[in-house]
Amino acid sequence: MEDLLADRILVTDLARFRRVVDLRASGSVGLPSGHISREELAKIPAGGTFEVRDKRYYVLPCDMHDFIMDGLKRNTQIVYPKDSGYILIKLDICPGRRVAEAGTGSGALTAVFSRAVGPEGRVYSYEQDIGLVNHAAKSLRLGPEDRNVVIRHQGLEQGIHEENLDAFFLDVRDPWKLLSIVYDALKPGGHLGILVPTTNQVSRVLLAFNKTDYLVTEVAEIFLRTYKAVPARLRPMDRMIGHTGYLVFARRMQPGALSRPDAGPESPLGRGDDDGPLGYGDQDIEDD
Numbered sequence: 601m602e603d604l605l606a607d608r609i610l611v612t613d614l615a616r617f618r619r620v621v622d623l624r625a626s627g628s629v630g631l632p633s634g635h636i637s638r639e640e641l642a643k644i645p646a647g648g649t650f651e652v653r654d655k656r657y658y659v660l661p662c663d664m665h666d667f668i669m670d671g672l673k674r675n676t677q678i679v680y681p682k683d684s685g686y687i688l689i690k691l692d693i694c695p696g697r698r699v700a701e702a703g704t705g706s707g708a709l710t711a712v713f714s715r716a717v718g719p720e721g722r723v724y725s726y727e728q729d730i731g732l733v734n735h736a737a738k739s740l741r742l743g744p745e746d747r748n749v750v751i752r753h754q755g756l757e758q759g760i761h762e763e764n765l766d767a768f769f770l771d772v773r774d775p776w777k778l779l780s781i782v783y784d785a786l787k788p789g790g791h792l793g794i795l796v797p798t799t800n801q802v803s804r805v806l807l808a809f810n811k812t813d814y815l816v817t818e819v820a821e822i823f824l825r826t827y828k829a830v831p832a833r834l835r836p837m838d839r840m841i842g843h844t845g846y847l848v849f850a851r852r853m854q855p856g857a858l859s860r861p862d863a864g865p866e867s868p869l870g871r872g873d874d875d876g877p878l879g880y881g882d883q884d885i886e887d888d
């Protein structure tokens with residue numbers, strides 16, 4: 601399986617200019633001070649530098665952060681790296697896993713999943729908009745069957761082809777409508793993650809979970825503040841990504857495993873609200 605980022609490089613002036621260049625494309629590359637051909641760029645070693653009209657540029661192999669933030673054309677909101685890194689951990693994604701998502705959107709999370717599951721794993725990505733299906737397939741360089749990603753052009757409510765999935769991620773407007781169909785596609789104990797941009801949607805998701813056999817494990821929001829790396833005047837960047845979305849995580853339980861008399865809307869699954877959904881305050885209790 602070919603690497604998604606093969607033959608992609610980052611060209612930067614170490615200030616505002618950052619451009620991901622696909623060396624397989626044709627034509628020259630526009631720079632703030634002129635142009636350079638792809639043939640010339642391909643000869644510059646990783647970590648090397650060049651000048652065009654007295655302005656200096658630097659060349660690096662494109663990494664996943666570069667690809668998502670500076671290389672991927674966005675036709676939708678995307679899942680940002682600050683969130684997708686945590687999503688990988690919470691959904692326990694590793695090589696060989698079978699994971700699905702809806703919707704594909706611009707393919708940012710699809711790309712992260714694809715690299716994480718590796719050649720032995722599979723990513724099944726559902727998208728109802730054919731324009732976005734084609735856009736993501738092009739961005740991710742997907743041929744018909746040559747990679748570990750299968751994009752399915754359909755609304756998720758029309759059915760999920762896969763069974764026994766390790767994990768599922770929902771980044772759609774109405775995820776609470778899809779909990780039961782995803783439940784049937786997950787393996788017992790499998791992970792579900794959801795991203796929604798508003799707190800109202802989080803509440804609707806939690807209320808919907810109350811009627812299911814999922815264990816809600818966490819509701820989270822991730823803040824990332826980066827710094828100006830100037831030793832003498834170390835301080836945060838002036839701007840940051842202030843809000844992306846809220847993350848909700850759950851596990852598929854056996855039918856009926858969570859039915860208990862004290863479970864209600866004020867106390868999802870009857871666990872109280874002092875220590876978070878899983879009662880992490882109890883972790884200092886040792887075995888006999």
Ligand SMILES: C[S@@+](CC[C@H](N)C(=O)[O-])C[C@H]1O[C@@H](n2cnc3c(N)ncnc32)[C@H](O)[C@@H]1O
Nearest residue numbers: 678679703705706707708709727728755756772
């Ligand atoms: C916010 S975008 C997803 C962005 C994507 N996670 C990324 O990182 O690029 C939401 C996408 O979900 C798609 N969508 C919404 N409801 C859907 C459904 N029920 N089934 C499949 N796709 C759906 C929309 O067409 C849209 O492309």
